[in-house]
Amino acid sequence: MATLYDTLGVPAHATDDEIKRAYRKAAMKWHPDRNHGAEDVARAAFQEIKDAYAILSDAGQREVYDTVYAEQMREWEAEHMRRQRTQAEREAVARAADEAAYAAMVSIAIRFADQGHNRDVLFGVLLGRQCEAQRAAQIADSVAALQAARRDEAHAAQKAQRASRTGKRAQTAEAGADEREPQEPAQETGAAPTASKRTAGQTEAQATPHDTPHSNRANHARRDESASDVHPASTLGNLWFQFLNGLKF
Known part of the structure; x- marks a missing residue:
């Protein structure tokens, strides 16, 4: 002014x-x-x-x-x-009315898309509801793309579930196969220490090739003691033999 x-x-x-x-x-x-x-x-x-x-x-x-x-x-x-x-x-009133009309058109498009209709059908339905051509095309494209994305996501989830079930079955089969494997005999486990003892004895014998008479008697006495510890019946037999020899003298 x-x-x-x-x-x-x-x-x-x-x-x-x-x-x-x-x-x-x-x-x-x-x-x-x-x-x-x-x-x-x-x-x-x-x-x-x-x-x-x-x-x-x-x-x-x-x-x-x-x-x-x-x-x-x-x-x-x-x-x-x-x-x-x-x-x-x-x-504000006009904008609210426009937003409400837009939401109603989107709801209609989603309902028809959930029934399996493609984009062209959605576009035709919106035109039949007095929706503007440009807006109808925009809504039909958006809803069709959303529906396709949902289908792809559902297929991906199903594929992941199948893969998970297949992996669990494979793990179960492997666990059953491990339980059915035969176990090694217990004798072999006990034989190893005997062989070790035998090897240790041979090594000790080889380490002292020149034994004195005294050491021979000591070794003989240790063998008798070991034999008596291992075989109690042999010990009693030896005592009985000494008793008989004592009667002779």
Whole structure:
């Protein structure tokens, strides 16, 4: 909304001298004699400049103008705010209605897609429901793509489940095969220490090839003791034999 100050090109707090200088400059610029070929436009602009200067150059008229203009500006701003608020409310209502209509069309498309219909059928159904062609195509494409993604996800999940069941059956079969394997005889386990003892004895015998008579008697006594420890019946037999020999002497 242009003001008289805007017509002269000065701020609202301009002094009288600033208003006078601005008027002279604007009058020279828009004087009809200086605008050949555009006299009508220049004449209208020049008249506005004269009217603005006539009001602003008079202190009383300027004060009245400022008061009236301020009040008019307040009213204009209030009206402008009301219009903006009303327009915003209308836009909100229209947007809500549009979103509701869009959601309804999407719901219809999803319902038909769940029944196994393809994209072309969805598009035709939406057109039959008075849906705009561009929006119907957009909804049909989106719903068809969503349905295809869901089918792929379901197939992938089924494939993963089958693979998991196959792996569990394989593990169960391997566990059963391990349980059916024959175990090694226990005798072999006990034979190893005997062989070890026998080897240790041979090593000890080889380590002392030159035994003295005393050591032979000691070894003979140790063998008798070992034999008596291992075979109790032999020990009793030896004692009985010594007893008989004692009777002879």
